[in-house]
Amino acid sequence: MNWRLRVVHTTGYRYATAVTQSYNEARLTPRSDDRQNLMVSRLETVPAARGYRYTDYWGTEVNAFDLHTPHTELKVVAASVVETAEQPLPAVDATWSDVRAPESVDKYAEYLEWTTYVPKHRELGAVARSLRKGRTPQETVLVVSKWVHDTLKYQRGTTGVHSSAVDAWQAGEGVCQDYAHLTLAMLRAVGIPARYVSGYLHTKPDAAVGETVVGESHAWVEAWTGDWWGFDPTNDIPIAHRHVWVATGRDYGDVSPLKGIYSGGAATAIEVTVDMTRLA
Amino acid sequence: MSPASSRLAGPQLFAGYLDPRRPHAGAYDEMFDPVDGVRTAYKRLHDSLEPLQPADLTTRAEALDRALVDQGITFSLSGQERPFPLDLVPRVITASEWSRLERGIVQRVRALEAFLADIYGEQQIVADGVLPRRLITSCEHFHRQAAGIAPPNGVRIHVAGIDVVRDEQGDFRVLEDNLRSPSGVSYVMENRRTMARVFPDLFAKHRVRAVGDYAVHLLRALRAAAPPGATDPNVVVLTPGVYNSAYFEHSLLARQMGVELVEGRDLFARNNVIYLRTTEGEQRVDVIYRRIDDEFLDPVQFEPDSVLGVAGLVNAARAGNVVIANAIGNGVGDDKLVYTYLPEILKYYLGETPLLPNVDTFRCWLPAEQAEVLDRLDELVTKPVEGSGGYGIVFGPDASPKELAAQRRRIRANPRGWIAQPVVQLSTVPTKVGERLQPRHVDLRPFAVNDGDSVFVLPGGLTRVAIPEGSLIVNSSQGGGSKDTWVLAQRASGEDAELRGRGLGAVKSDEASTPEQGPELNLAQQQQQQ
Numbered sequence: 188m189n190w191r192l193r194v195v196h197t198t199g200y201r202y203a204t205a206v207t208q209s210y211n212e213a214r215l216t217p218r219s220d221d222r223q224n225l226m227v228s229r230l231e232t233v234p235a236a237r238g239y240r241y242t243d244y245w246g247t248e249v250n251a252f253d254l255h256t257p258h259t260e261l262k263v264v265a266a267s268v269v270e271t272a273e274q275p276l277p278a279v280d281a282t283w284s285d286v287r288a289p290e291s292v293d294k295y296a297e298y299l300e301w302t303t304y305v306p307k308h309r310e311l312g313a314v315a316r317s318l319r320k321g322r323t324p325q326e327t328v329l330v331v332s333k334w335v336h337d338t339l340k341y342q343r344g345t346t347g348v349h350s351s352a353v354d355a356w357q358a359g360e361g362v363c364q365d366y367a368h369l370t371l372a373m374l375r376a377v378g379i380p381a382r383y384v385s386g387y388l389h390t391k392p393d394a395a396v397g398e399t400v401v402g403e404s405h406a407w408v409e410a411w412t413g414d415w416w417g418f419d420p421t422n423d424i425p426i427a428h429r430h431v432w433v434a435t436g437r438d439y440g441d442v443s444p445l446k447g448i449y450s451g452g453a454a455t456a457i458e459v460t461v462d463m464t465r466l467a
Numbered sequence: 468m469s470p471a472s473s474r475l476a477g478p479q480l481f482a483g484y485l486d487p488r489r490p491h492a493g494a495y496d497e498m499f500d501p502v503d504g505v506r507t508a509y510k511r512l513h514d515s516l517e518p519l520q521p522a523d524l525t526t527r528a529e530a531l532d533r534a535l536v537d538q539g540i541t542f543s544l545s546g547q548e549r550p551f552p553l554d555l556v557p558r559v560i561t562a563s564e565w566s567r568l569e570r571g572i573v574q575r576v577r578a579l580e581a582f583l584a585d586i587y588g589e590q591q592i593v594a595d596g597v598l599p600r601r602l603i604t605s606c607e608h609f610h611r612q613a614a615g616i617a618p619p620n621g622v623r624i625h626v627a628g629i630d631v632v633r634d635e636q637g638d639f640r641v642l643e644d645n646l647r648s649p650s651g652v653s654y655v656m657e658n659r660r661t662m663a664r665v666f667p668d669l670f671a672k673h674r675v676r677a678v679g680d681y682a683v684h685l686l687r688a689l690r691a692a693a694p695p696g697a698t699d700p701n702v703v704v705l706t707p708g709v710y711n712s713a714y715f716e717h718s719l720l721a722r723q724m725g726v727e728l729v730e731g732r733d734l735f736a737r738n739n740v741i742y743l744r745t746t747e748g749e750q751r752v753d754v755i756y757r758r759i760d761d762e763f764l765d766p767v768q769f770e771p772d773s774v775l776g777v778a779g780l781v782n783a784a785r786a787g788n789v790v791i792a793n794a795i796g797n798g799v800g801d802d803k804l805v806y807t808y809l810p811e812i813l814k815y816y817l818g819e820t821p822l823l824p825n826v827d828t829f830r831c832w833l834p835a836e837q838a839e840v841l842d843r844l845d846e847l848v849t850k851p852v853e854g855s856g857g858y859g860i861v862f863g864p865d866a867s868p869k870e871l872a873a874q875r876r877r878i879r880a881n882p883r884g885w886i887a888q889p890v891v892q893l894s895t896v897p898t899k900v901g902e903r904l905q906p907r908h909v910d911l912r913p914f915a916v917n918d919g920d921s922v923f924v925l926p927g928g929l930t931r932v933a934i935p936e937g938s939l940i941v942n943s944s945q946g947g948g949s950k951d952t953w954v955l956a957q958r959a960s961g962e963d964a965e966l967r968g969r970g971l972g973a974v975k976s977d978e979a980s981t982p983e984q985g986p987e988l989n990l991a992q993q994q995q996q997q
Contacts, residue, residue: 210736210767210778237738241785244611251782255737296601448766448778 189270190428191226191467194387196265196404198445198459199233203452205257211447214385215265216248217431222274228267234258245441247434260457263445267431268466274417274426280325281413287378295380295411297437304383304438305371308353312376319377324412328381331373332408332420335366341421348439364439366421367406371438380411382435385442388419389429389463402463404444409435431463479521480904484897489906490937494892495637496906497558508561508955511672516556521902524555527665528899531555534661552948553658557669558896558909558930562957565926568639568913571823572629573922574813576915579646579800581816583623586799587613597815598808605883606805607853608647608798610761612768616785616795619694620919623794625756626685627915628652628929631823633894640826640891642910644806646797648758651929652681652914653716654949659927662951674956676926681914682723684925688918689724689754692790697753703727703743705734705757707775717758731759736779739786754790755780761795803852803886804830831878831885840887841878844871847887849878862940864890893939896950898932908933910941911952926954 196215219225230238236252243249254261285291292299301307318334319327342360350358352372355365367383374381388405391398407419407426417426426432434442485499486492498509505513519527531553560568585592586603593600603609628649630642659678663670686702693700706717708730721728733744734752742749762769764776783789799805805812807828813819829836829847840847844863851859861874878885895906913928930950931941941947 208735208778212767239739239782239786241615241782244614251739253736253738253779293599293601297604448771 189272189467190389190465191268191270192389192428192431193268193462193464193466194266194402194431195462196387196460197262197457198265198404199260199262199457200454201260201457202258202449202454205259206254206261206449206451207257208253208255209261209447209449209451210253211251211261211263211445211449212443213250213252213263213265213445214243214247214434214442215263215444216250217267217269217386217433218246218248220432222272222426223432224270226268226270228265230266231264233260233262233264245434245436247436247442262457269431271428271431273428276325276425277412277414277416279413280323283324283378285413286324286380286411291380291411292378298380298382298411299375299378300437301375302438302440304351304368304440305375306351306353307376308356308372311353311356311369311372315373315376318373324379324410327377328374328379328410328412328418332370332418333423335370335373335420336423339366339369341366363403363406363421367408368438370408370418370420374408374410382409382415383438383442384409384417384432385434385436385439385444386430386432387461387463388422389431389465392429394465396465396467399462399464402461404459404461405430406439479902480516480519480524481897482903484904484906491892491895491908491939493635494906494908495633495635495894497633497637497894497896497909508559508564512557512559512669515669515672516897516904524899524902524904528555530665531661534665553661554898554907554932554948554950555666556897556899556904557662557951557953558911559673559953559955562955564639565954568631568823569924569926571639571641571821572627572913572915572924574817574819574822575629575641575644575809576624576627576917576922578809578813578816578819579627579644580622580624580917582812583646583794583797583800584617584621585816587616587623587796592812592815595815597811602805602808603799606799606802608761608796608802610796610798612781613794613796616781617787618692618784618790618794619787620692622688622692622792622917622919623797624800624915624917625688625692625792625794626652627917628912629915630910630912632826632891632910634826635892637894639823639911641806641809641823642826642891643803644801645912646801647760647793649912649914650713650716650758651912652925653713653719655914655925655927655929655952656681656719658949658951673953675953676956678925678927681916681925682720684916684918684923685720685756686724686726688916688923689756689792691918691920692792693753694787694790700753701726701743701751702754702756703729703734703752705729705731705755705759705777707759707763711758713758720756726756731774731776734777734780736777736783739779739783739788741777741780741783741789752789754792756792761798764791764795798853803828803850804832804883807886826888826891829887831882831887837878837882840885841875844875844887846890848890849874849885849887852884852886860940862890890939893933893941896930896932898934898948898950900934900936905936907936908939908941909950927952 216228217225230250236254239251241249318330340360345358346355346361346365352368355361371381384407388403391400409415409417436442500506592598624646628645631639632642634640655678689702690700704721718728741752743752759775763773765780766773767778768781784791807830813821829840831837847863849861893908896909897904898907909930909932911928911930914925916923930952932948933941934948
């Protein structure tokens with residue numbers, strides 16, 4: 188049975204001195220696919236701005252807006268209602284030679300690339316190769332995710348928005364962004380195309396209809412093993428009703444939920460809240 | 468000295484010109500045919516030069532230097548540093564040679580326009596399996612930020628600089644395409660102005676097609692590119708500033724077009740519209756001819772620290788409120804690995820075969836070709852796929868074993884980053900060396916301007932010349948110079964039928980009404996254009 192979820196995400200910045208100009212892009216709108224259906228979405232800013240909406244190279248809906256009146260706080264509220272379903276393991280389980288076929292390598296080249304967030308690392312590659320032994324690509328995705336889940340300790344504050352997979356691995360702790368990047372680094376090391384997913388997680392599996400819970404801005408991965416499918420290494424769980432996806436890309440840099448530039452005093456993030464209500 | 472050259476060359480100026488022992492003796496000399504003597508194109512020029520004594524040559528060279536110094540004062544006021552000396556012997560291209568070259572360049576620009584439109588749109592050429600997807604996604608200048616931006620009149624390559632060379636048979640071949648911010652057109656115009664001042668007599672004997680109206684064509688193309696709503700489009704030239712090596716060119720083009728020369732801080736975006744700050748308030752901008760690299764154009768989309776560009780510019784272009792010329796991401800079309808697929812690209816979009824062939828090129832990213840490159844590294848020229856100005860090029864025959872070993876490692880580490888070409892013995896043109904004229908190797912960068920309806924190729928271009936004897940490297944950083952490049956107008960009207968487009972052969976007495984076709988005759992006319 189599907190869930191219907193309302194997501195209200197509030198984020199933004201507070202500035203030390205008044206900002207007179209800022210240019211921003213928000214990537215906060217959930218998308219639709221065979222396990223998720225976006226019913227309605229809205230984005231508002233304080234101060235109010237005339238938004239400009241476009242779809243970027245990765246297929247993500249972007250809301251761009253600029254502000255020209257002095258302000259000391261920018262608040263962005265993204266609200267949406269989505270229907271979500273479980274995502275069963277894909278029926279197709281490609282072989283290693285399917286995954287490594289020249290056509291697959293060419294088609295998914297971008298998801299095999301090393302990036303600043305997902306760098307090549309000899310030791311991580313060796314671990315990934317040892318985990319792969321005797322397993323299909325699909326099984327490898329699961330075992331790598333489990334390894335990342337067991338290796339990192341969930342801890343805020345150790346890593347930052349610019350930390351790479353290797354930074355988190357060496358620190359031994361991190362947040363969902365780090366779990367995702369580390370999983371990507373290992374999957375790409377064994378030649379499995381893998382991408383970063385930005386979205387939301389509803390935190391209460393047995394939530395009642397009408398109950399509002401504190402959700403999270405979340406990240407997980409998708410891998411291609413004959414078909415794209417997702418897995419959540421932070422929680423070591425499959426993607427299901429509680430996951431709402433917004434964007435996919437090579438790494439965080441392609442899907443950054445709110446980014447921009449401004450002139451003015453130092454910025455601090457305001458408290459981010461994600462309220463998620465099960466409507467059905 | 469061979470009998471032929473002693474017959475052809477004057478006793479002094481051309482003494483020893485065609486010495487068979489000279490380096491790269493197999494190169495095509497543009498003035499002398501080894502059998503038939505002076506080629507037709509150069510007949511009159513040769514006749515004018517031949518009677519000269521070495522002392523005359525020196526006098527003329529000094530006059531040229533003085534003229535350059537005169538202009539140099541203006542240049543230094545504008546912060547200009549002239550990188551190449553101007554040689555006193557012009558390079559001559561006949562009307563029929565030019566006509567072929569022009570057609571080839573136009574064809575190339577059309578195909579590359581279609582390619583860029585596709586790459587930043589549906590990528591049909593990839594979906595159809597004609598090009599590997601990886602070829603595109605691995606391009607350093609494939610800018611995903613530009614995906615989905617559709618320029619109103621479809622033009623992305625407002626200005627192209629297609630570098631060509633003449634091979635040992637005298638055939639023009641394309642060495643590389645420059646689709647981002649090709650520079651050098653100011654030298655074309657300034658060289659001509661200087662030559663016309665110093666050698667009015669030479670111009671009187673030739674029908675040389677004018678290059679001084681380049682800015683008219685550029686402005687026409689930029690205005691034609693404007694968003695549909697703009698009835699009297701406001702065009703600006705965006706420069707990184709006075710410290711940029713091409714600042715002189717930026718200011719010259721702005722002045723000649725009669726438009727504002729601006730820096731990033733003079734512009735700002737509001738609600739996806741670009742405005743110019745002026746003393747009379749904000750002025751809406753419709754077209755930006757920018758001479759700033761993509762990566763510095765908009766800190767929201769690219770380098771967040773850059774202060775050269777304009778925040779919000781990319782989305783203003785996406786919204787269709789401003790046009791950026793040349794378009795963002797054109798570098799995917801002038802990547803030197805993509806260049807090797809030009810025949811496929813031409814066939815796919817135009818159904819044509821190349822009128823101008825490429826130089827034979829090995830692709831290091833294909834294992835078989837890489838093996839051959841590594842095997843023959845000492846006889847090939849290896850070049851980075853990205854970048855220009857001759858940086859990173861390794862000239863096999865001149866490289867030490869140590870340099871070759873280092874290059875081998877670089878290619879193995881990054882096969883996508885390198886291509887290799889056999890040494891092309893670039894054609895030679897007589898060039899003043901000491902008190903004589905000696906063959907020196909040249910290349911050519913013609914400039915093409917696309918206004919959406921037609922592609923105009925400026926009749927001429929920047930000829931760069933390698934000054935050291937035997938050198939095949941024409942880059943200014945390697946001590947290169949330049950030559951005025953003369954494209955001759957067609958003489959016999961009967962040949963007009965062969966020519967395409969703008970009536971190249973129409974030699975009209977009323978030259979004022981068709982300035983691009985008229986012969987350049989005298990100093991006064993040149994100065995009128997200032």
